[in-house]
Amino acid sequence: MKLYLTPPSPRAFKVIALKNHLGIECETQFVDLGNGDQLTPEYVAMNPNKKMPILEDDGFVLWESNAILFYLASKKPERGLWPTDLRRQADVLRWLAWESAHWDAESLGMVGYEKVSRVVLHRPGSADPALITRGEENFARFAEALDTSLKGRRWLVGETPTIAEFAIGAWIPVASRLELQIAKYPEIGRWYEGLAALCGWRESMVAR
Incomplete structure (x- = not known):
């Protein structure tokens, strides 16, 4: 298996x-988005969306991160x-x-796209304040829904x-770096503490 x-x-x-939490061994290939790795013919043949992540397992290719979460979780029912x-x-x-x-x-x-990704991807122009x-x-609206x-x-x-925890929780550390007021939501904070205590999560955060 390769990611x-x-x-x-x-x-x-x-x-x-999730891979670390489940103890699944697989090869990992770094995709340098800034260098255009996702634009090569070989990569586009695997994912015509020119995005990551991609999972490859014995000839089977799967893209979309949440679909990959399901696939990995199903390996260890x-x-x-x-x-x-x-x-x-x-x-x-x-x-x-x-x-x-x-x-x-x-x-x-x-x-994140306006503040970070457009720079990494060498997009022309500057961040759009209206989109930020x-x-x-929208963050305030949806964070309140999650908190409730x-x-x-x-x-x-x-x-x-x-796997819902892994999908949603992956964004929590990013929120503060994007200057979003995640600390205003105590239930999210309590829930994330439990997630962050999982061994696989801790291991992944250290590597991050």
């Missing part, structure tokens, strides 16, 4: 953290990161969709962590 990723990115970190109960599965899928559509694309990812403001407003949902719960779905 193609850019470790500083939360989209890559979530995969690394005894660890319970992907539930067996239908309703819990649906709940985890709901949170994965929320992370992709809102937490990433409309808030943290939006601000929009992302900050976590009240009275140790984990997002059920009594044990799932």
